[in-house]
Amino acid sequence: MSSAARPVLVVAxxxxxxxxxxxDALNQRGVPVMRFDVAEFPQQVxxxxxxxxxxxxxxxxxxxxxxxxxxxxxxxxxxRRPARPRIADTVPEPYATWAQNQAxxxxxxxxxxxxxxxxxxxxxxxxxxxxxxQQLFAATRSGLTVPRSIITNNPAAARAFAKxxxxxxxxKPILGGRLDxxxxxxxxxATHRVDPAxxxxxxxxxxxxxxxxxxxxxxxxxxxxxxxxxxxKLTTTSEAAGTDWRTDYDHIEYDTVDVPAHVxxxxxxxxxxxxxxxxxxxxxxxxxxxxxxxxxxxxxTWAWVENRTGLPIAAAHANYLTGNAA
Numbered sequence: 001m002s003s004a005a006r007p008v009l010v011v012a013x014x015x016x017x018x019x020x021x022x023x024d025a026l027n028q029r030g031v032p033v034m035r036f037d038v039a040e041f042p043q044q045v046x047x048x049x050x051x052x053x054x055x056x057x058x059x060x061x062x063x064x065x066x067x068x069x070x071x072x073x074x075x076x077x078x079x080r081r082p083a084r085p086r087i088a089d090t091v092p093e094p095y096a097t098w099a100q101n102q103a104x105x106x107x108x109x110x111x112x113x114x115x116x117x118x119x120x121x122x123x124x125x126x127x128x129x130x131x132x133x134q135q136l137f138a139a140t141r142s143g144l145t146v147p148r149s150i151i152t153n154n155p156a157a158a159r160a161f162a163k164x165x166x167x168x169x170x171x172k173p174i175l176g177g178r179l180d181x182x183x184x185x186x187x188x189x190a191t192h193r194v195d196p197a198x199x200x201x202x203x204x205x206x207x208x209x210x211x212x213x214x215x216x217x218x219x220x221x222x223x224x225x226x227x228x229x230x231x232x233k234l235t236t237t238s239e240a241a242g243t244d245w246r247t248d249y250d251h252i253e254y255d256t257v258d259v260p261a262h263v264x265x266x267x268x269x270x271x272x273x274x275x276x277x278x279x280x281x282x283x284x285x286x287x288x289x290x291x292x293x294x295x296x297x298x299x300x301t302w303a304w305v306e307n308r309t310g311l312p313i314a315a316a317h318a319n320y321l322t323g324n325a326a
Contacts (some may be wrong), residue, residue, distance in 0.1 A: 007069045008321050009062075010113070012080035017303035018314075019080045025318035030224050034062065034069040039083035042103050049110045057288035058113055076118040076321040077111055079126075081299050120225070120296055120317060121276040129274040129298040132209070133175055144293040147211040148150040155203045161210060162196035168213035169194050171245065178296070191244040214284045214292045220257055221244060222281040223302045224271060226320035229264050230313055232305035233257040244274050254308040263291045269295070277320065 008026055010033055014017035026033050036045055047072055049060035059072045083263045085103035087096045111117075112124060121129075122135055128134075136146045150161040151174065162169055172191040193213060200278065221232040236242040238251035245252055259267070263283075280300025284292045317322075 005032065006073050006075035007032040007034050008076045008078065009033075009069060010078045010080065011038060011082045011111075012078070013039070013083055014036050016080055018301065019078070021306065021314035022078055022080075022317045022321075023304055025314040026321065027178075029318060029322060031075075031318070031322055034064070034067045036062070036064045037082050038104070038107055039086050040064060041085050041107055043086060043088060047107055057115055058110060069228075070112060071110070074117055076120075076323075077114075077122075078120050078317065079123050079299075080120075080323055090180050118277075118318060118321060118323070119279045123299075125275045126298040129276050129279075129296070130176070132295055135295055138270055139266075141292045142269040142273065143262065143269065145290060145292050147214055149209070149211045151207055151209050153204050155199050155201060158199050158203055158208065158210060159196060162199070165212045169196065169210050170213045172209050172211065174207060174209045190247050193243055211299065215286050215287075216242060216284045217287045218257075218285050220259075220281075220291070221281040221302070221305055222259060222267065222279075222283060223300075223305055223311070224267055224277075224279045224281065225313060225316040226277045227268060228316045229259045229267060229306060230305065230311040230316070231257040231259045232309050232311065254309060256309050257285075260291065265280055274298070278317075291317055 008031055010019055010023055010026075012035065014037055023033050023035055041047060044064060046063045047060070049058045051058050057072065060070070062069045062071070074195040085100050085107070087099045087103070091099055108123060112122060133151060136149060139146050148161075148165055151156065152158055152161075170191050171194045173189045194210070212221055216236075219234040219236065221234060223230040223232065233255040234245055235253040235255070236248075236251055237253065238248050241251040242246035267279070267281060271277060274297050278298065280297045280302055282296070284294065286292065304311050305311060
């Protein structure tokens with residue numbers, strides 16, 4: 001089978017703008033695509049994989065009732081934050097949770113066992129790459145500048161850190177995700193400024209992640225795809241957006257920015273250290289022009305960057321998934 005006829009698997013939620021854009025870019029290249037959500041497995045999607053004693057490699061079929069793809073013919077996998085498998089309501093607990101874990105492991109690990117198949121990104125690597133405390137170590141080792149930071153549940157240690165910084169501080173979540181408060185929408189826990197005068201015994205209730213508040217001329221959402229880097233420039237015009245731009249999209253001005261060579265080299269080194277090829281990096285650029293790394297989301301959003309700036313990010317995904325380095 002020619003490489004052009006081999007399908008790319010796009011594994012994503014149904015309502016995902018980034019996945020839509022990558023599928024469109026692949027379609028423009030005439031590349032067959034099978035897109036599905038893991039939530040459709042095992043009720044709507046059928047998976048069959050076979051392995052023989054003396055023949056390395058899995059063979060079999062994925063079928064969603066509309067399209068099929070043979071495992072041995074899969075060209076690449078774009079794994080884009082799919083939901084977890086949904087088990088039929090007729091299966092009671094604890095068997096439903098057990099069955100969900102079995103289905104989750106089966107579809108992910110079977111695909112991950114396909115030999116020499118490019119991924120954006122293999123979720124086994126993503127899970128490690130998403131750990132924020134470890135990211136600071138990897139970033140520093142790769143040559144990036146990071147803020148002074150502390151993780152603690154000790155009020156005295158927090159106060160000592162504040163004294164050392166002797167300037168504004170922020171507090172941010174260690175783990176991403178939203179807080180389910182029982183309402184219609186889950187609450188995003190945003191980065192926020194804190195006053196050390198308010199530090200008290202409530203710090204002992206859990207781990208807190210404090211950092212020095214970096215002065216910002218502007219911020220950068222840097223998208224890395226297969227060695228290509230795209231700098232989306234965000235200039236904020238409100239205090240809320242300046243602290244966490246996700247809280248006030250109405251006060252952001254968008255543009256593009258060139259990535260300095262030393263930052264580009266460090267970003268590529270950072271990605272290689274985790275064995276991933278995609279990342280959505282957040283940087284601040286100080287009034288003096290220094291790029292300061294905050295964090296990388298190995299499955300972060302980028303469709304809005306392309307839509308606001310015209311940067312060809314979807315095309316870069318399609319090029320990587322089809323083996324085109326251009």
